[in-house]
Structures are given as structure tokens and as C-alpha cells.
Amino acid sequence: MNKTNQGDGVIIGIIDSGIGWGDNSEVFNEKGVGPIPSRWKGSCKEEDNFSATKYCNRKIIGARWYMKGMMEANDLNQTMAERLHKLSALDDNGHGTHVAYTAAGSYVNNVQYYDLNMGTTHGGAPLARLAIYKVAWNGINGEMISNIDVLAAIDDAIKDGVDVISISIGGGGGGAVNYADINEDTLFGIGSFHAVSYGRSFIASGGNSGPTSYTVGATSPWVISVASSCFNREIVTPLTLGNNKTIRASGLIKGKGHGFAPLVTLANVTKV
Template identity: 70%
Template sequence: MNNPTSSLVLLFFLLIFTCICEITAKVDKADSKLYIVYLGHKPHDDHELITDSHHDILGQVAGSKEEAKKVMVYSYRHGFSGFAAKLTDSQAKQIGELPGVIRVIQNPLYKTHTSRSWDFLGLSKSDPNNINLLNKTNQGDGVIIGVLDSGIWGDSEAFNDNGLGPIPSRWKASCKSEGNFNATKHCNRKIIGTRWYIKGLMEEKRLNQTMVEKIYNLSPLDDTGHGTHVAYTAAGSYVNNVEYYGLNMGTVRGGAPLARLAIYKVCWKDNVTESHCGGADILAGIDDAIKDGVDILSVSLGGGGGPNFAEVNVESLLGIGSFHAVSHGIPVVAAGGNSGPDSNTIGNTSPWVINVAASNSDREIVTPLILGNNKTILGQGLFKGNEQAFAPLITFANITSHDQIQFIANEVKGKVLMLFFQKEEDMVISLSKLRATGVLAFIVVTRPLAQITDYNQTVFRVPIPFISVDLEQGNQIFDYFAQCESNNQDPTIKLGRPEVREGNKIVLQVPRFSSRGPNSFAPEILKVNI
């Protein structure tokens, strides 16, 4: 006969063992991270079979095929073979030792890095000889451009489908309503496909589904504007007689105005100014783009600065994904980065990627600064309104950062303030701090090449006229200060009406923020950049 006491003891130990197992499982799950298991070229075109093989491989470390399905986040099976899964460090090491596994990479985060530009580059529809690339390619008619970025605002005249024929029959995807993205408003014969990906970013930031649904609108709709800007730069439609704060900017368009757009939203707003993109999501977007039938990929993404390794380095997911896109005949255009002006900051340097740096064009918006001695200096910037009357001009030699703005708040009301700042963030933050002071305008003296920035974008969120001048122009204004002091006069200034200048008078330059070479991984490798 069974001993009741022995049975109770056995049951007690079984319960303890079960609890220990459950606790251990929870600890393992809590310690898991998102890894990408890269397997190289896909072995065949049976996509379901490829995913099944991924479950088999993952099951060897996850415990079973069913458990593998639970922890797998993405199966890459169209352009290449691999998968993203939640693994502990020890599981990642184990799976990296299995036959056929080329590399196991922890999920990295990436960041998101005009009307005249294309004419400036020689791509003008009105070329009298009709021999430039824009005309030779029929303005991109029939080409499908895939954009991996922060989504798109489709309900804009900038993406009208005037003059476009039917969607190419070879296109395999669709543009559909999801969340706050309305296909009726945002999709047409220009924007022909949309997808979004966030699982990789969720895992990296440890966000659960409920939190994500509260924070983000889960749809292809752009929540930062970066993706819309990139898409329009590539393939924006013709829009005539565009006005920008009262200035006539003429006709605007993208580089290939008759091309179609396929949108892959892989980046999501992290704060007011920045987006982040999960590496696993980027790979998923590239994999789908290959399957969908895009002809070219635009990927204006990169790391967060510091030494950037070449994309031939096995740790680069963007390098791996772009390699497989190019091997399928899909050119990839990527940003060089915004981590300048230091050397060794260039990103996306793989030989198979077309790398693009930043520069100005032969057009700029200027505001005349008319000093009290009738000398006029053309500052860069734009303000809303007409020409202002003369007002007192002041400066403070001891103000070197935005932290000190509070000490002069009572002295700038009704006046035009000019300061020199070494750091760009001091310029922008100072705008917000000056908002409640009653200052009439803010002039900033900048270092060379620092003026091509997003300052004006900030200006329109802070209703203070903001003009930047370079060091030479700044010295001319300081000379005026000295003359007034020697003549016992008060310096004055007025802001003239902003105007657009074009052509040979514009100095061409690369801005400070643009990343520089050489490639820190292999500096001896030269690569043509645009």
C-alpha cells in the first residue's frame, strides 16, 4: 500500500521542481534579446519550406519546433535566408555553432539620417538639347522606387498621379488602409504600396503590444516627416507655383517625377526630433521589397555616429540586406550620414551601395540685414512678415551658451540680439528660451559650413525671426559696433524682406553635419560618392 506521507513529500518536491522550471523559464525569457540569424542566399524559391527550415534550426536551441514559432519574430525568405528571434546569449552562441549558420548578430538600432536641386544637378526637363538623364529615362516612368524610412503623408499634391498610367502589372504588393492610414486618401497610381514593421524596435526597447499601441499609430503614416521628405526628393510629382512663406519657389518635383513609390515604414518617432529603426525590421523591409518587385531602394538610414565600419563587416545588417538587394538587380542608394565634421564618420560605405553626401545647391533664401550705416549684409534665413523698421542692435561678449540666456532676458525686449555660439544645439535651444523675452530677432554668427541645417524648421515653431551669418559677415557687424562706440552712437539694424537668390552667386559647400571619410574599417578602399 502506498504511504500517504511519501506521496505528499513526492508531490511537494514535484511542485517545487515545477516552480523552479517556471521561474527559470521566466528568467531566460526576461534575459532574451533579439538576434538575427543569417544563413546567406536562399536555397530555393519555396518560401514556406524555407520558413519551415528556419523553425527546424531554431527548434534545436529553443527546445521544440512549436517553441521556435513562438520566439521567432521574422523569417527572411525572399531575397535571402535567415530569421530574427528572441534568444538568450547562450542560445545565440549555440545556434551560431550549427551547420549552415553564417552569422548571429544582435539587433542594432539605426537612425534616420527641393525644387532647385535636380536642375542644379543637370536633370532639367527643359534641357534644349533633350540629352540629359531625366529625358533619356522618360522621367522615371515605369520605375518603382522602394523607400525604407518613417512612412509617408500621401494626401498631398506633392504625390499626385497626374499623367501616370496604370500600376505596373509586375507589382506584387498593395496599398491598403491600416490604422490612421486611409488608402482612399493616401494611395493612388503614384503611391502603390505600403508596409510597416515595428517588431524589431519593440524587442530592442522592451515595449509590449499595449504600450506600442498607445505610443504609436501602427500604420504606414509618417509621424516625423523624414520619410515623406525622402520619398518626395526621389519621386515627387510636379507641383507648380509653390509658395513658401510668401516666396515664390516656382515648380517643385522629385528626381524621377513619373516613378512610382513603394513605402516600407521601418522607423518610428522616438522623441520630437529623432527616429529609431530596428535592424531586424530593416531586413524584413528589404526582404519584402525584393519580393514585391521594386526596381531601386532608397535607404536614408545609418548608425548613430562614431567610427563606422564598412558594410563588408559581418555585423552590418544594412550591409547584408543591401547586398542581397543588389544581387537581385536592385540598386541601393543610402545616406553617407550626419555625423560630421570629424573624419572616419562616413557610413554605408559598402562597394555595392550608392552613397550620398549632403550639400547645398545654387539657390538660397536670404534676408537683408541693413545696418544703421546703410551697409547691407545678406544673412541666411527666413522670417514671416514684411520689412521691419530700424531697431536697437545688441550683443553680449560673455554669453557663450544657451544656459546664460536667462541672465539677459530683461535686456533684449524690443531689440535685435546677435550672438556667437560654438555649438549648434545652443543656437536652437536659445530660440525657445528667447520666445518669452520680447526680442525682435535673433542673429547667430556661425562657423564656416555650419549654416546648411534645419534651423529654419525650428524657427517656424518659435515665432522669432532667426538669421545666421558666417564669421566674415559677423566681423563686419562687429566692426559696425566698434564704429558706433567710437562715435558715441547706438547701433541699429532692420531686417529687409526675404528673397530667393539663384545661380553663380551662391557658394557651393558641404555642411558641417555631413559625415566624412575615410572608411575607418578599410581606409585604403576608395569609393565614389555623390
């Protein structure tokens, strides 16, 4: 990491559920970040419950939101949409903020987790800038996303001057066919090709399915789909079994021993 520029000068466009989950000002601090690149044409506006003063700086340089496609798909007018949602780039559920930090979170020292010192944490490119494009909204049955809104966000990200577009939404594969060409049935195939044709790198999540075959969600050959871990440390708890053998387990238990309990298998969980 010390031999790279750590993303300095790069603008990453995050297309997700917005930015600003709780008090996260420190994880997007602008320490060591230079001036906003002159090619940047986007904006970060004060809207509804989104505070540009609180969330926007030299790290988070842009924040937009998109809902027209979702409104049309769900037969919502402006008044109805305003009753259901806060129309701003503020993150409703934390996913977009999590993705943004994974990509380009700033250095944060002396991180504490349940009184344990976890040291220093940061994203993949801690000096890169972030431009936020909110397309995912909380609905009754989970997130609501319109392909039209996603494509509009991709188009604006290109015009705004981002270098990399990152999307961690959509299905996780699992079907018998994954399209590798520009196909009308695949959102990533259309949007990603448009971005790449303008010289923008396109990063998409592989999904949460697997490890069986045909479970990677983004398979277009010009899309970069990666798996990563953000931890270089472990939280280990000794677990003593009924036969008095002790094994290393991943987890955190505070206090003294909790006595014996039955083991839970995946089959037990899926039956609940």
C-alpha cells in the same frame, strides 16, 4: 530633365518612417503617371489611421509597416504596442514623407512660401512610383528602429518588385572604422548586398556628420551614397553689420528692419 523619362516605370522603395505627413496629397499627385507596372506584387492597405483612399494612387502604390523586431527588443506585446503607436504606415514625424518627396515627388506648380512665389518644385524622379516601408517609430528618446525590421523590409521590397531601395536612416559615421565588406556589425552591408545580389540598386544616406574624415555612414562599395540639393533658387536677405557694411545673407525676414542684434557663433550655440 526633359531629355529623360523622369523615372517613369521605376518603382522606388522608401524604408523610413512612413508616408502621409499633413495634407500632402498634391506633392504625391498622379498627374502624368501611367498605370502601375504589372510586375508590382505589393499592396497599399487601409489600416488604423492610414487612409489608402487618401494616400494611395498610381504614385504611391504600396505601404507596409514593420514592428516585430522593435517589439521584441523593447519587450512589448501586441496590446502594449497598440497603446503606444498607431499600427499603420502613416508617417509619425514627417521624415519618411520628406525623403519620399525628395526621391520622387510629383510636379507642384506655384508653390508659396511666406507669400513668396517659389515656382515649380518636384523630386529627383517625378514620374517614378513609390513603395513605402515603415520601420521607424517615435519613441521617448527619438526614433526607434530595429535592424530586424529593416532587413525584413528590404526582403519584402525585393519580392514586391521595386527597382531601387532608398534608406535615409542610421548613424552618420564618425567612428574610426567604416566597414567596406559584408560584416555582421553593419546593417547596410548585409541588407544592401542582399538587395544588389537580386539586381536592385541600393541608395543610402551618407549621414549628417562631417566635414571631417570617417563621417560617411554607408561605405559598402555596392551602395550608392549621394549628396544633393533640392533648390535651384535663393532666399536672400540683406544683413547690415555694425560697421555699416551690408552683406548677402540666406534667410527670410518679413516686414521692416529689426534693429541691431549680436552675432551668434557656433561656440555660443553649443554652450546653451
